[in-house]
Amino acid sequence: MKRVWIAVGLFVAACGGEGDAPDVEPIAWKDMSFEQRDEFMEDVVLPRMTEIFVAFDASFEGMTCATCHGDGATDGTYAMPSPQLTVLPGTEEAFIEKYETDPEHARWSDFMFERVVPEIASLLQVPRFDPVTQTGEFSCYNCHTLEGVEQ
Numbered sequence: 001m002k003r004v005w006i007a008v009g010l011f012v013a014a015c016g017g018e019g020d021a022p023d024v025e026p027i028a029w030k031d032m033s034f035e036q037r038d039e040f041m042e043d044v045v046l047p048r049m050t051e052i053f054v055a056f057d058a059s060f061e062g063m064t065c066a067t068c069h070g071d072g073a074t075d076g077t078y079a080m081p082s083p084q085l086t087v088l089p090g091t092e093e094a095f096i097e098k099y100e101t102d103p104e105h106a107r108w109s110d111f112m113f114e115r116v117v118p119e120i121a122s123l124l125q126v127p128r129f130d131p132v133t134q135t136g137e138f139s140c141y142n143c144h145t146l147e148g149v150e151q
């Protein structure tokens with residue numbers, strides 16, 4: 001019994017020490033400057049998202065900033081959503097009709113919903129939009145534009 005207590009005590013002490021160490025606090029995406037975001041995209045987002053996309057379809061092997069940002073990657077604004085990505089249907093009915101009934105399209109929307117959105121939301125540490133609870137913010141429309149909606 002006593003040994004366990006000692007072990008717990010040591011563990012807690014070790015943790016406390018680590019927490020006190022300076023400059024270990026990473027900057028959250030929302031607090032990053034444009035330059036820091038640029039660097040974070042290059043070092044973390046692009047490599048990780050390339051893995052995710054390639055696992056789905058090998059043709060994404062040569063994925064670049066422009067795969068998501070379109071012209072924003074060449075003009076340097078990196079503004080999102082990107083009008084060069086597939087424009088998604090503007091109504092729920094049209095969306096279901098196109099992306100949930102046809103299996104070839106459904107494959108894509110499932111991949112986006114199950115892999116892409118959760119992964120990038122977690123990299124950027126922003127809550128993903130949950131259609132069931134209607135909470136969170138990061139969704140398909142942080143990347144894709146919506147039919148009939150002026151951006």
Ligand code: HEC
Nearest residue numbers: 034037038041042045046049064065068078079080142143
């Ligand atoms: C998988 C898709 C994806 C890829 C690949 C990607 N980005 Fe991004 N990027 C995003 C999204 C989504 C946002 C917007 C996040 C948000 O809503 O805050 C963003 C935002 C940015 C921003 C911030 C823009 C602003 O106005 O604050 C910069 C800068 C940026 N990206 C640069 C890059 C660079 C450089 C690369 C390539 C090394 C890259 N991105 C690759 C998805 C991507």
Ligand code: HEC
Nearest residue numbers: 067068084085086108109112113116117120139140142143
């Ligand atoms: C981080 C950015 C990002 C997010 C978030 C995202 N997508 Fe995508 N999506 C892409 C990229 C990049 C492609 C490949 C280029 C293209 O086809 O437009 C793509 C392709 C697609 C395609 C394939 C179009 C086709 O037929 O070739 C569909 C459908 C799609 N996305 C739907 C969605 C849906 C639905 C969501 C939300 C659940 C979503 N996407 C979220 C970046 C994103």
